[in-house]
Structure formats: C-alpha cells, structure tokens
Amino acid sequence: EQILGWEARSKVPSEFVIQSSDVANPPSLILTVEALLDRLPRLTVSEANEFRRWSMLVLPRLHVWYQWFNTTQIGSVRLSYRWRGRNPNEIHQLNPLTLSSGLDDFPRASHPTDDERHIDLRCWMTLFARVMAKLASVVTQFMQTEQNGTSRSKLEETRSLIAVYTRWADLLSDQGEMDKLHWSEKHGRYADYGLHTDFVKLEMPDIPTGERHVPNEQTKLIRVATEPPSLQLISTSFGYVNLFPLFPKESFTTSPRASLVCS
Structure with missing residues (x-):
C-alpha cells in the first residue's frame, strides 16, 4: 500500500505515510498463482501459451519476494515467523494493533517483543513455499520443451x-514442528506465542493532586496490566488466526488436531 498524492495523504495518519522496508503484508498474490496452476490443465491453447510466457517471467520475481519474506519476517526461533510493525x-x-497482518485488531501478545511467533504468517509461508515448488516444476517443464532452447x-x-x-514446504508443513511452536494442549488449538497477559484494562490517567480535570472526548485512557505478562501461547481468544493451519490445502486438515480445533 503506497500513500501517493495529497488526497491519499489527507486521509492517512502521518505515522503511516512513511513505510518501513521490513514490514510485510500477507503474500495473498500467491493465492492467484495457485488458482492459475490449478486451472492450467483446463486452459485453452492460447491461454496456456500466455500462462507459459507469464510464468517464466514471474518465477524469478516471486523467488526474490519469498527470499525477502524469509529474511525479514523470521522469528527468534527456527521455523517461526513474526509480523513486524507492532508498537511495543x-x-x-x-x-497493540498488528496492521501488517491484515487482521489489525486480532488479539496477539499484549506486550510486543521480538520473541513473538505468529501462526498465520507461518501458514502463509507454508502455502507460499508449496506454490513456488509447483510453479518451479511447471516452468522447468516449459523450459525443457522450448523450441528455441533454454540455456x-x-x-x-x-x-x-x-x-x-x-524442502521449505516439507519443513513448514511438519506437524511436529508446528505443534512444538504453536499447539496449546490446554485449549486444543493452534495459537500465537509471545509476552502476554489477559489481565489488562484501560483507565483514566492519574491527575496530580490539586488539579481539576474534567474528562472529555480527547482524554486518552491508559492501559494498565493488573498482572505481569509472561511468555506463553496466546490461546484464550479464538478466531481466524487459530484456524489458519486448516486453510492451506493438503496441510494439517487430515491431522487429529483438525477435529479438536473445529470442535
């Protein structure tokens, strides 16, 4: 998302106009690539030729994109991933919001740190790797049948x-690895991990003794943690993020965990 022009800038808070090069959004374009690969056997001759030209051009670019994700969004633990941009x-x-994830206000770790592990981003990377493997296979077949030859x-x-x-798809699809990083036995679901406490509330800020203060719409409440946070799986809230392991095809849907998550 690029904030271009005075009209766009007038509608976007100033802190979001300048964007960081290490903050990613979901690689949802890969869903379209997957759909095209699935449709390939049913394409007409002209459509197949167009896809052939397009796929050979796009594969190197998608490869660079994946490598960028796999460098900038990695977590502190092997095979974990973390959305950037949360304000500690x-x-x-x-x-704190997680705007980069596309699920801005889904409850993540209450206290953002570099130790966070985000289950939805790991699932995006699993899907990304699987689609890239399939695309590379298709492009290799195209190259082998090129009339003009390929170096x-x-x-x-x-x-x-x-x-x-x-290899990346197999690593990220490994249920044992996923369970070690994200499975909550207590709540029977996959979840994020981070520095968290459920015991937070918003309160009026303290007013110095002797000062008269009348609350108004501009008064900003202050967050207070009534119990200290600890590193843990954030599994007390349930929503879209917890279902992400069930979305990618041929992933964890045949696992016994799937029925627990859906029950």
Missing part, C-alpha cells in the same frame, strides 16, 4: 528451485 510502546490500546545453466537453476521450495 503503545499505551492507549488494550492490545543449460538457466534450466538447472530453475530445476534447483523445485528442490529448494519442496
């Missing part, structure tokens, strides 16, 4: 991407 100094919200080095480079992304 936010004191006027019960739960051997380029063919081998593309073929190597199949192995790279198959």
Whole structure:
C-alpha cells in the first residue's frame, strides 16, 4: 500500500505515510498463482501459451519476494515467523494493533517483543513455499520443451528451485514442528506465542493532586496490566488466526488436531 498524492495523504495518519522496508503484508498474490496452476490443465491453447510466457517471467520475481519474506519476517526461533510493525510502546490500546497482518485488531501478545511467533504468517509461508515448488516444476517443464532452447545453466537453476521450495514446504508443513511452536494442549488449538497477559484494562490517567480535570472526548485512557505478562501461547481468544493451519490445502486438515480445533 503506497500513500501517493495529497488526497491519499489527507486521509492517512502521518505515522503511516512513511513505510518501513521490513514490514510485510500477507503474500495473498500467491493465492492467484495457485488458482492459475490449478486451472492450467483446463486452459485453452492460447491461454496456456500466455500462462507459459507469464510464468517464466514471474518465477524469478516471486523467488526474490519469498527470499525477502524469509529474511525479514523470521522469528527468534527456527521455523517461526513474526509480523513486524507492532508498537511495543503503545499505551492507549488494550492490545497493540498488528496492521501488517491484515487482521489489525486480532488479539496477539499484549506486550510486543521480538520473541513473538505468529501462526498465520507461518501458514502463509507454508502455502507460499508449496506454490513456488509447483510453479518451479511447471516452468522447468516449459523450459525443457522450448523450441528455441533454454540455456543449460538457466534450466538447472530453475530445476534447483523445485528442490529448494519442496524442502521449505516439507519443513513448514511438519506437524511436529508446528505443534512444538504453536499447539496449546490446554485449549486444543493452534495459537500465537509471545509476552502476554489477559489481565489488562484501560483507565483514566492519574491527575496530580490539586488539579481539576474534567474528562472529555480527547482524554486518552491508559492501559494498565493488573498482572505481569509472561511468555506463553496466546490461546484464550479464538478466531481466524487459530484456524489458519486448516486453510492451506493438503496441510494439517487430515491431522487429529483438525477435529479438536473445529470442535
């Protein structure tokens, strides 16, 4: 999202106009790529030729995009991921927003830190890797049938991407690894992890003795934690984020965990 022009800037808070190069949004474009790959056997000859040209151009760009995600959004623990952009100094919200995730106000860790693990981003990366492996396989087949021929080095480079992304898809789809990082046995669901307490509330700020203060619409409430936060799975709230492991095809939907999550 780019805030371009005076009209757009007038409607966006100033703190969001300048954007950080390490804050990502969900790679939802990959859903369209997956849909095109699924439709490939049913495309007409002209559509298939168009897809052929497009896929050979887009694969290197998507590869760079994945590598950027896999560098900038990694968590502090192996095979974990974390949305950037949460404000650890936010004191006027019960739960600091996670705007980058697209699920702005879904309750995450109450106290943002680098130790957070976000289950939805890991699922996006799982899907991304699986689609990239399939796309690389299709492009390799296209290259092998090119009438004008493709350089051997380029063919081998593309073929190597199949192995790279198959490996990443397998790693991220491993249920044991997912369970270690995100499964809450207590609540029977997958969840985020971070520095969290459920015991937070918004209160009027303290007024110095002797000062008269009349609350108004501009008065900002201050967040107060009545119990200290601790590193834990954030599993007391249930919503879309907890269902993400069920969304990618051929992922965890056949696992016994699936019935627990859905019950």
